[in-house]
Amino acid sequence: MTNTIDTAASTSTVEILHIGGPTVRFRYGNLTWLTDPTFDEPGDYPGPVTLHKLTGPAIPSAEVGPVDAVLLSHDQHADNLDTSGRAFLAGVERVLSTPDAAGRMEGVQGLENWESVRIGDVTVIGVPALHGPEGAEKVTGVVTGFVLQGEGLPTVYVSGDNASVALVEQIAERIGRIDIAILFVGAANVERFGDIDLTLNGRSAVRAAAALGDAVIVPVHGEGWAHFSETFEYLSRNFEYAGRGDQLSIPTPGVPLAIAAK
Numbered sequence: 088m089t090n091t092i093d094t095a096a097s098t099s100t101v102e103i104l105h106i107g108g109p110t111v112r113f114r115y116g117n118l119t120w121l122t123d124p125t126f127d128e129p130g131d132y133p134g135p136v137t138l139h140k141l142t143g144p145a146i147p148s149a150e151v152g153p154v155d156a157v158l159l160s161h162d163q164h165a166d167n168l169d170t171s172g173r174a175f176l177a178g179v180e181r182v183l184s185t186p187d188a189a190g191r192m193e194g195v196q197g198l199e200n201w202e203s204v205r206i207g208d209v210t211v212i213g214v215p216a217l218h219g220p221e222g223a224e225k226v227t228g229v230v231t232g233f234v235l236q237g238e239g240l241p242t243v244y245v246s247g248d249n250a251s252v253a254l255v256e257q258i259a260e261r262i263g264r265i266d267i268a269i270l271f272v273g274a275a276n277v278e279r280f281g282d283i284d285l286t287l288n289g290r291s292a293v294r295a296a297a298a299l300g301d302a303v304i305v306p307v308h309g310e311g312w313a314h315f316s317e318t319f320e321y322l323s324r325n326f327e328y329a330g331r332g333d334q335l336s337i338p339t340p341g342v343p344l345a346i347a348a349k
Contacts, residue, residue, distance in 0.1 A: 099240075099241050099266070099347055099348040100345050100346065100347045100348075101113055101114065101115055101241065101243065101267055101345075101346045101348070102114050102343050102344070102345050102346075103269075103305060103338055103343070103344045103345075103346055104146075104338075104341070104342075104343050104344070105145070105307055105338035105339070105340045105341075105342075105344070106125075106126075106144045106145050106146055106151070106340065106341070107125065107142065107143070107144045107145050107310075107311050107340050108123070108125045108166060108167075108307070108308050108310070108311045108312065109122055109123035109125065109160065109166070109167055109248075109271055109307060109308035110122060110123055110124055110125045110126070110144065110172075111269060111305075111307055111338075112151060112152075112154070113243075115209060115235055115237070115240065115243060116207055116208045116209035116235070116237040116240055117207065117208065118155040118156060118206065118207050118209060119152065119153060119154050119155050119156075120154070120155065120156050120157070120158060120235075121151070121154045121156075121157050121158070121179075122157070122158045122159075122160070122245055122269065122307075123158075123159055123160050123167040123168060123172070123247075123308075124148070124157060124159075124168060124169075124171075124172030124173075124175045124176065125144065125165075125166065125167065125168065125169045125171075125172050126143075126144050126147060126148040126169065126171035126172055126175060127140060127143070127144075127165075127169040127170055127171045127172070128140075128143040129141055129142060129143055132165035132166075132169070134165075136277040136279065138164070138165050138166055138277070138312060138313070138314060139312065139313035139314075140165075140166070140169070140311065140312055140313075141311055141312060141313055142310070142311040144340075145340035145341030146341055148171055148172075148174075148175045151175075154178075154179050155179075155180065155181065155206070155207070156179065156180070156181040156182070156183065156206050156211075157176060157179050157181070157182045157183070158183055158184075158211070158233045158245055159176075159182055159183065159184035159188060159195070160184070160216065160230050160231060160232070160245075160247030160248050160271070161184065161185055161187075161188060161218070161228060161229065161230040161231065161247070161248065162184060162185075162187075162188040162191060162192055162195075163187075163188075163227075163228045164227075164228075164248075166275075166308075166312050166314075167248060176192075176194065176195075177194075181196065181206055182194055182195045182196065183195075183196050183197075183198055183204065183211060183213070183233065184196070184197060184198070184231065185197055185198070185213075185229045185230065185231045186198070186199060186229075187228065187229045198211070198212075198213030198231060198233075199213060200213055200214060200215045200231070201213065201214070201261070208237050208238065209235055209236070209237045209240070210235070210236045210237065211233055211234070211235055212233065212234040212235075212236070212262070213231050213232075213233060214231065214232040214233060214234050214244070214254075214258045214262075215231070215232065215249075215251075215254045215257065215258070216230045216231055216232040216246060216247040216248060216249035216251070216254060217230070217249055217250055217251040217254055218230045218248045218249070218250065218285050218286070219250055219279070219280050219283065219284075219285045220250070220280055220283045223250075223280065223285070226279055226280075227248075227279070227285065230247050230248050230249065231247055232244065232245055232246045232247040232249055232258070233245045233247070234258070234262055234265070241266030241267055241348035242262065242263075242264060242265050242266050242267075243265075243266065243267045243268075243269070244258065244262070244265045244267070244268040244269070244299070244302070245268075245269045246268065246269065246270045246271050246287070246295075247271060248271050248275070248285065248286050248308070249271065249286065249287065250283075250284055250285055250286050250287060250291065252287075252291050252294045252295050252298065255295040255298045255299065256298040259298050259299055259300070264300065265299050265300070265302045266302055266303065266348035266349065267302060267303045267305065267346055267348055268295075268296075268299050268302045268303070268304050268305065269305045269307060270287055270292060270295060270296075270304055270305070270306050270307070271286050271287065271306075271307060271308035271309075272286060272287045272288070272289075272292050272306045272307070272308065272309040272317070272319075272322055273286055273287075273288075273308055273309030273310065273315035273316070273317055274286065274287070274288035274289065274309075274315065274316040274317040275308075275312075275314050275315055275316070276314060276316045277314045284316070286308065288316075288317055289317050289321050289322045289324070289325035290325060292304075292306065292322060292325070292326075293325050293326055293329045293331060296326070296331055296334055296335075297329075297331070301334065301349050302334070302349075303334065303336055303346050303347075303348065303349065304326075304331075304334050304335050304336065305336050305337075305338060305344075305346060306319065306322055306335065306337055307338065309322065319337050322335075322337075323335060323337065
């Protein structure tokens with residue numbers, strides 16, 4: 088499986104490989120990036136709430152190839168960083184996450200909200216995310232999203248495990264135009280807040296997309312675990328009903344997808 092983009096392709100094109108769950112490899116600014124590494128096979132993860140992994144990665148970690156930087160939404164939940172994912176981090180030079188994660192893990196650089204760091208020709212900005220309703224941090228912990236920018240490159244937003252449309256609106260207002268948005272969806276729910284979801288659902292994802300203008304929406308982290316309560320089919324139907332079907336680009340795990348910014 089190739090990890091390259093045609094050199095004749097426009098710099099406005101980003102090749103995305105959805106590995107499974109929240110794990111996405113993409114090429115941007117002549118660097119290879121990976122979001123929330125999860126490479127374990129199916130199994131159970133006991134804790135305050137037991138998480139059940141249903142499907143393994145589309146490709147094993149050994150076939151991912153060299154990665155320049157990992158964007159880690161948070162480290163405290165196995166569906167965002169599992170056992171094999173933690174082992175994978177040892178071979179990556181730059182790992183960006185929350186300040187809390189940096190305090191718990193060696194080799195991780197924490198970004199406060201709106202703090203930026205330069206990696207090669209790319210500026211990475213930590214942006215706010217909320218893993219549930221207001222006040223959820225006390226239960227689910229602090230999480231983060233990321234915005235990537237570079238000269239002559241599309242602006243890419245990675246939401247992380249965020250359920251707040253208001254925060255997406257705030258990010259869009261502060262950053263300006265966003266060309267590609269990798270949104271974590273699936274209406275994750277382990278009943279810690281009753282019927283209130285921990286990530287974007289079909290309805291709130293449509294509102295987030297509206298806040299992002301004409302950004303290409305790439306939904307991930309909506310399958311592979313028992314706590315996802317909505318399917319990609321349901322998500323797609325909601326976008327169609329809202330007149331935003333053309334905005335949505337759902338990747339097939341294991342199959343490279345070239346996303347051209349509008």
